[in-house]
Amino acid sequence: AQSVTQLGSHVSVSEGALVLLRCNYSSSVPPYLFWYVQYPNQGLQLLLKYTTGATLVKGINGFEAEFKKSETSFHLTKPSAHMSDAAEYFCAVIPPGSSASKIIFGSGTRLSIRP
Amino acid sequence: NAGVTQTPKFQVLKTGQSMTLQCAQDMNHEYMSWYRQDPGMGLRLIHYSVGAGITDQGEVPNGYNVSRSTTEDFPLRLLLAAPSQTSVYFCASSPGTSQETQYFGPGTRLLVL
Numbered sequence: 057a058q059s060v061t062q063l064g065s066h067v068s069v070s071e072g073a074l075v076l077l078r079c080n081y082s083s084s085v086p087p088y089l090f091w092y093v094q095y096p097n098q099g100l101q102l103l104l105k106y107t108t109g110a111t112l113v114k115g116i117n118g119f120e121a122e123f124k125k126s127e128t129s130f131h132l133t134k135p136s137a138h139m140s141d142a143a144e145y146f147c148a149v150i151p152p153g154s155s156a157s158k159i160i161f162g163s164g165t166r167l168s169i170r171p
Numbered sequence: 172n173a174g175v176t177q178t179p180k181f182q183v184l185k186t187g188q189s190m191t192l193q194c195a196q197d198m199n200h201e202y203m204s205w206y207r208q209d210p211g212m213g214l215r216l217i218h219y220s221v222g223a224g225i226t227d228q229g230e231v232p233n234g235y236n237v238s239r240s241t242t243e244d245f246p247l248r249l250l251l252a253a254p255s256q257t258s259v260y261f262c263a264s265s266p267g268t269s270q271e272t273q274y275f276g277p278g279t280r281l282l283v284l
Contacts, residue, residue: 065211088270099175099261099275100214107270146213150269155221156202157229158269161213 058083060149062162070170075134077165079147087149089130091121094144106130142169172197177262177276184252184283192247192279194262201267203245207231207258214261220245252283
């Protein structure tokens, strides 16, 4: 069965430092891949997604992610963290050809930014 | 557009009470869904609908009912609330295909005593 693993339930970085949030999926066929962000007391909103095409995907707020089939990974990065990036981040996958009801969310990574 | 709206924002229930969580979207999306969010478990799908008059169960449907009489509205009913249903509930909608972005409401925090 499809699954998604986010390494690290909590990541803390200094303002201005690199942000790296890890996501690995388990599937022999590459799924559709998503990163969602949840700010405190709000719903989730899409950061970026990969379906087909270029493996480096750019999203909102300076975030990007690279799909690496050989590593079954879709890690999220941002070169320089801002205080406003503090939030919870969820990786999600949908098996290709499946409906949105088959989406599987990771358990989330809470990102803290140190001044 | 208001997007996806949910009411109430917060609710306290006693065990055995019933209530309906409201969800509405004004984007004419065919697909709507309900999730619950619990610490360390991400989001889990409760029920979903692919259009008016069509609903189906997700991963954790027990204790919840849904209906979809219009494209815009997708209420979630708890018939006999239990403490295990204490959670944050999110409604989401999308145009329909698996590649499409899901748009989430702000959530309803439910506490069952």
